Amino acid sequence: MTQDELVWLVETYSSTLLRVALTRLPTAADAEDVVQEVFLKVLDRAPRFRDGEHAKAWLIRATLNQASDLRRRRRDDAPLEETALSVPGPDEERPDLLSALRSLPPAYSSVIHLYYYEGYSIKEIAKLLALPAATVGTRLARGRRRLGELLKEEIL
């Protein structure tokens, strides 16, 4: 990979990757650390991308994996059931949107983000995450339902 190609990747996809990382990490600084690490890995490992979309898919998956790894290292990566119990109960204050999103299983939060923020279709998300479209649809529906329960409002 040439230096120009790497610069193009950083300039083109940093914003997207920072926001993707936010679905699994609590602070902007954490997201910055993870995305920076992903680009360093691109430099070190020099993957060959077919085109911009392929690079984007690779970078998104690498960012999600790196973010999960950071969560694990910090021991705050509670599993699905425990996470669901850790969010505020009915009498407690409603969590903010991003906190609620991060309390979802990672498989759900990333799909919700790509759908609602990036505006991808289910089929496009399936391609980005290398998942069957049916799986993406299920995760989106379940994630949306859980998010609605947490926020106590309908998710449109």
Next chain:
Amino acid sequence: MTAKDYRDAVDAVSFRPDFVPHVLSLLEARRKEPVPMKKPALKIILVAAALVAALAVTASAAVYFLSPGQVAREVGMDALAQVFEGKDAVHVDQTQTVGDYQVTLLGLAPGTALARLDDGVSDQKTYAVLAYTRTDGTPIADNVPDLTVTPLVEGYAPWRVNAWALNSFLASFVQDGTLYCLLECDTVEPFADHTVYLAVYPGTHSVPSAQIFSFSADGAIAYQPGQEGVFFPLPLDPAKADPAAVAALTEEDAPPASSAPETDPADVQADVQLLPR
């Protein structure tokens, strides 16, 4: 919540304004770093150790590696380390060769062994610890494995039930030239009435596909001709099988009528080719 609400919430988060130039400067600095000098003495020692290991029976592999408990502790999972050090853990110590790597499955902690824990460790997960070394004894320096590891279950297409479908995480680090990986995924115990494998093959995060695996009508899984990779059969207790849980899992992900992969094969093939080995 609408899409606009969501976008507004995300956009309200501020990142450092100089993030792009900051990363570019880091990359430039990394480019200018000198290539680390080899350490001949260390290499000789490691080659010798590899030769000894090759002559030894696989059950002695753990002598040369950190224990699964030490690996768990290293990645900050002390509760899991206790399980690996207790009677509930399954010590495997099997070694197989994948390309330029010797891959050793050190141990396994199936979900129910963890039922009494709450320290960020779940009884709904399966944990496996692996160690990678190079076959030529060269120390590994990069903590990103260029091998993919995924559970697979006979009777279920590799592109349906795998590390991605089972929400896996992989934590890894290098110590003394050995790459250690701790894999966490949704518990595979419900599948215990089938043969459950840990498949390891070249490629970083290479999604199981029809280009990598064949899946026959009787449910058998094999590598495609010319595809490198190994299978570690996992020693699970068939009594722990839970067909209802499996049905719920596979229903959740709405399996298609056919066993053909839904991912564009061209894309998957591109991934496999594009990632370094």
